[in-house]
Amino acid sequence: MLNMCLTCPNSRRSSVHLPRLHQTREQALQEFGDTTGLPPHQATAISEFVSTLDTLIDELAETGAAR
Numbered sequence: 001m002l003n004m005c006l007t008c009p010n011s012r013r014s015s016v017h018l019p020r021l022h023q024t025r026e027q028a029l030q031e032f033g034d035t036t037g038l039p040p041h042q043a044t045a046i047s048e049f050v051s052t053l054d055t056l057i058d059e060l061a062e063t064g065a066a067r
Helices: 015-032 040-062
Strands: none
Touching: 015 040
16 A cells, blocks of 8 residues: 555656556545544555545646646
């Protein structure tokens, strides 16, 4: 689940990566969407992972790279 490439300022992302970002987000929600019963730190890590993906997807859409 931890992926340093998602947060590294040196990584490059473009519209080429959008399908994979969407797929990864959907898979994370399918596999880990229900965090009931998980320790708080694990639930937070899952939530932050999905939020990071949402932010990256939104940034690509805002910059026009999603065309």
